[in-house]
Amino acid sequence: MSDPSVTQDLIHGGEGPAASVVSSSNRPRSLWQDTWDILRHRKIFWISFIMLILFLLMAAFPSLFTHKNPDYATLAKSMDPPSGEAWFGYDLQGRDVFARTIYGARTSIIVGVLATLVTVILGGVAGVLAAYYARWVDSILSRIGEIFLGVPYVLGAIIILGTVAPAQSSPDRVTIMAVVIIVLAVLGWPILMRIARSSVIQAKHQDYVQAARALGAGPFRIIFKHLLPNSLAPILVYSTITIGSYIGAEATLSLLGIGLREPVISWGIAIADHTSYIRTGAHAMLFPAAFLSLCVLTFVMLGEAVRDALDPKLR
Amino acid sequence: MGRYTIRRLLQLIPVLLGTTFLINYMVWQLPGDPFAGRCGQRPCPDSYVSAMRAQFGLDQPILLQYWQFLKNMLSGNLGVDFNQVPVVTQLADAWPITIRLALLAVAIEAVIGISAGVLSGLKRGGFIDNVVTISTLFLLSLPVFVTGFLLQWLLGVQFQIITPTVSDEAPIMELIVPAFVLASLNMAFTARLTRTSIVENRRSDYVRTAIAKGLTNRRVVGVHLLRNSLIPVLTFLGTEVGSLMSGAIITEGIFNIHGIGGLLYRAITGQDYTIVVPIASLLVLVYLVSNLLVDLLYGVLDPRIRYE
Numbered sequence: 001m002s003d004p005s006v007t008q009d010l011i012h013g014g015e016g017p018a019a020s021v022v023s024s025s026n027r028p029r030s031l032w033q034d035t036w037d038i039l040r041h042r043k044i045f046w047i048s049f050i051m052l053i054l055f056l057l058m059a060a061f062p063s064l065f066t067h068k069n070p071d072y073a074t075l076a077k078s079m080d081p082p083s084g085e086a087w088f089g090y091d092l093q094g095r096d097v098f099a100r101t102i103y104g105a106r107t108s109i110i111v112g113v114l115a116t117l118v119t120v121i122l123g124g125v126a127g128v129l130a131a132y133y134a135r136w137v138d139s140i141l142s143r144i145g146e147i148f149l150g151v152p153y154v155l156g157a158i159i160i161l162g163t164v165a166p167a168q169s170s171p172d173r174v175t176i177m178a179v180v181i182i183v184l185a186v187l188g189w190p191i192l193m194r195i196a197r198s199s200v201i202q203a204k205h206q207d208y209v210q211a212a213r214a215l216g217a218g219p220f221r222i223i224f225k226h227l228l229p230n231s232l233a234p235i236l237v238y239s240t241i242t243i244g245s246y247i248g249a250e251a252t253l254s255l256l257g258i259g260l261r262e263p264v265i266s267w268g269i270a271i272a273d274h275t276s277y278i279r280t281g282a283h284a285m286l287f288p289a290a291f292l293s294l295c296v297l298t299f300v301m302l303g304e305a306v307r308d309a310l311d312p313k314l315r
Numbered sequence: 316m317g318r319y320t321i322r323r324l325l326q327l328i329p330v331l332l333g334t335t336f337l338i339n340y341m342v343w344q345l346p347g348d349p350f351a352g353r354c355g356q357r358p359c360p361d362s363y364v365s366a367m368r369a370q371f372g373l374d375q376p377i378l379l380q381y382w383q384f385l386k387n388m389l390s391g392n393l394g395v396d397f398n399q400v401p402v403v404t405q406l407a408d409a410w411p412i413t414i415r416l417a418l419l420a421v422a423i424e425a426v427i428g429i430s431a432g433v434l435s436g437l438k439r440g441g442f443i444d445n446v447v448t449i450s451t452l453f454l455l456s457l458p459v460f461v462t463g464f465l466l467q468w469l470l471g472v473q474f475q476i477i478t479p480t481v482s483d484e485a486p487i488m489e490l491i492v493p494a495f496v497l498a499s500l501n502m503a504f505t506a507r508l509t510r511t512s513i514v515e516n517r518r519s520d521y522v523r524t525a526i527a528k529g530l531t532n533r534r535v536v537g538v539h540l541l542r543n544s545l546i547p548v549l550t551f552l553g554t555e556v557g558s559l560m561s562g563a564i565i566t567e568g569i570f571n572i573h574g575i576g577g578l579l580y581r582a583i584t585g586q587d588y589t590i591v592v593p594i595a596s597l598l599v600l601v602y603l604v605s606n607l608l609v610d611l612l613y614g615v616l617d618p619r620i621r622y623e
Contacts, residue, residue, distance in 0.1 A: 297456035
């Protein structure tokens with residue numbers, strides 16, 4: 001959607017979605033222009049968009065939302081319920097739950113976005129290679145993908161993380177985040193490979209690709225200029241939703257004690273730390289859980305809005 | 316059909332070999348010492364470590380270890396764990412509980428998911444459709460453990476309708492809420508899949524013909540529309556049986572159920588890898604076989620699909 005013509009369309013006030021079908025202008029309308037026209041009339045898109053901006057702000061500048069230090073602990077206030085002074089109450093160590101929840105956004109979003117990025121790169125490259133070179137490259141990559149898909153997600157993550165970073169160890173902040181990101185991506189790439197592969201295969205035998213080849217375009221040019229743009233739409237939709245599910249997965253792994261851990265501040269850790277105190281102080285767990293769910297909801301909602309706009313079947 | 320089945324079974328073999336090798340490799344070859352925390356505060360004596368390494372063949376190269384593993388699996392010998400307790404007996408205790416939990420979850424998924432999907436698909440854009448769309452969106456964005464803790468807190472602690480944790484025998488009544496939690500995510504997928512499928516098929520020619528013939532609405536929906544629309548839903552439910560079993564790790568942890576998931580999780584946190592490898596391999600086998608069965612079922616349910 002970084003297409004400059006889209007913004008131009010915005011300034012001049014593009015036609016509504018109904019008009020776009022029988023557009024009178026001679027300029028052919030791209031898929032992205034149609035999508036944008038539909039999107040900007042959808043309430044659900046704007047709601048998720050505003051929520052996304054809020055969460056991104058929270059991740060980038062947490063001090064805009066709270067002036068408290070998330071690591072400052074007053075043991076006397078341990079598990080105090082929510083009050084005017086601390087909106088979400090205090091956690092087990094007597095730290096402000098609101099401040100910790102705000103600061104937790106950064107970790108979750110970084111892990112979600114980076115893991116998705118690595119997944120897209122791994123899966124996208126494998127998918128395009130498999131589709132373009134077909135034959136044995138395709139067979140080998142598809143079989144490897146099947147093997148990784150054969151390992152159920154949670155199981156695979158637990159096995160790798162349990163071995164590389166067992167619950168007893170205490171790796172530093174960057175290492176453990178990198179490990180979690182890699183684990184999520186390593187187990188997730190085959191699905192993306194399938195998406196990229198099928199859309200490239202569909203495009204491969206189109207006339208315009210044959211024409212490009214006849215004009216002497218090399219594999220690099222064909223892949224990047226002609227094949228890749230075709231798989232962009234499904235990859236974009238899938239990866240937006242994936243960011244959400246990776247954020248949930250990160251929290252799940254942290255909950256099991258093998259994902260992120262102190263001194264990293266994350267929603268998953270906050271929930272994990274207070275699961276045994278569910279009877280006496282559920283607030284320390286419920287607020288981070290609510291933020292976690294809202295953040296996942298944002299990405300899922302955004303992905304679905306874009307998918308609905310892109311999918312001509314539902315129009 | 317027969318030839319297709321055989322070919323799929325043969326294709327299963329390399330995937331199964333690859334996956335089990337991957338599990339073996341991940342568990343035994345990735346950095347980390349399996350005997351690090353086994354002797355309390357002090358490091359384990361060398362004699363113990365070398366004896367254990369010899370017993371489990373850890374001093375051999377990975378391919379030889381894997382060959383030994385395959386031989387053991389094929390002869391039905393699951394071995395013993397680090398405490399010399401046979402893995403088979405532990406598995407026999409845990410397996411029925413997880414099967415019960417997973418089947419209950421699939422039943423909940425099917426009943427609630429399909430009925431919600433059908434209701435919303437028939438009246439597209441109506442009130443029920445909006446309710447279902449929004450609630451599935453919420454279910455999709457709630458991680459399983461959040462749903463689990465929330466229900467445990469609400470029903471178990473606040474209203475005291477259920478016992479927060481499940482007893483050792485795990486009777487069906489106590490498993491209903493955990494099964495609901497386990498099913499929650501797939502329930503939302505099932506509802507959406509049913510809805511899309513119903514919406515698509517409603518416009519099809521055979522439905523129009525059925526209505527034109529003057530059949531009652533009940534018969535058009537119940538017989539003509541539903542049977543065709545449920546094919547993709549059934550295949551989805553089938554493929555998910557396998558992943559439900561491993562997804563049970565979290566649900567079983569929250570509700571303290573002594574099933575496969577709990578066993579596996581305790582083994583991993585206790586670094587008792589000799590339990591992890593056979594159980595994980597078994598779960599993968601269940602997963603792959605259920606996928607295969609679903610593919611075969613597809614051909615039976617939808618005669619338009621022909622294998623060769």
